[in-house]
Amino acid sequence: MKPLSQPGQFAAAETVEVVGPKGSIPGVRVLGPARGDSQVELSVTDGFVLGVALPVRVSGDVESTPGGHLIGPRGAVRLDQGLIVAARHIHLEPAHAAAAELQDQQRVAVRALGKRGLIFEEVAIRISDKFKTEMHLDTDEGNAAYVRPGDVVEIIADVCGLCPSESCAIRDDPTQKPSRPYCDFAQTRYQIR
Numbered sequence: 231m232k233p234l235s236q237p238g239q240f241a242a243a244e245t246v247e248v249v250g251p252k253g254s255i256p257g258v259r260v261l262g263p264a265r266g267d268s269q270v271e272l273s274v275t276d277g278f279v280l281g282v283a284l285p286v287r288v289s290g291d292v293e294s295t296p297g298g299h300l301i302g303p304r305g306a307v308r309l310d311q312g313l314i315v316a317a318r319h320i321h322l323e324p325a326h327a328a329a330a331e332l333q334d335q336q337r338v339a340v341r342a343l344g345k346r347g348l349i350f351e352e353v354a355i356r357i358s359d360k361f362k363t364e365m366h367l368d369t370d371e372g373n374a375a376y377v378r379p380g381d382v383v384e385i386i387a388d389v390c391g392l393c394p395s396e397s398c399a400i401r402d403d404p405t406q407k408p409s410r411p412y413c414d415f416a417q418t419r420y421q422i423r
């Protein structure tokens with residue numbers, strides 16, 4: 231039907247209905263080119279509709295994930311595995327990665343601005359000369375932040391990278407520290423009560 235933003239990838243005219251034990255989702259677009267393993271990228275909300283607990287996986291990592299049925303225009307197939315929530319990620323052209331000093335597979339945080347602005351943690355960096363620089367979120371994530379295709383977001387090293395404090399008790403590893411839910415920076419800046 232049309233090319234996708236990443237070079238060489240395309241959206242097919244055909245759609246399938248994804249069927250799970252509790253419900254189904256019609257009109258799911260088929261994307262190409264074909265891969266070695268079929269993969270169905272869904273949102274967490276889609277998982278509730280289907281009645282399937284979906285794992286968050288990096289695209290391509292479908293080992294031991296839930297399966298389901300696909301009903302297409304010419305027939306139906308059963309997938310033994312392949313239903314995932316795609317891990318949020320940023321495709322980066324090498325020049326952009328070098329300019330921002332980012333490494334392939336690195337995890338960063340990303341801040342979306344606006345009235346429902348929020349910070350996404352655990353965003354995977356993927357670098358290839360076959361990519362066009364772009365962040366990919368699923369519908370749950372995009373809707374939560376009220377972002378739309380074409381919006382601009384900001385990569386930050388991590389959430390604490392926003393903070394000027396050098397002597398923060400939670401800065402290094404919050405899971406290893408005594409309970410202290412909000413840092414001084416957040417207390418003063420956001421007036422948490």
Ligand SMILES: [Zn+2]
Binds near residue numbers: 319321366
């Ligand atoms: Zn992507």
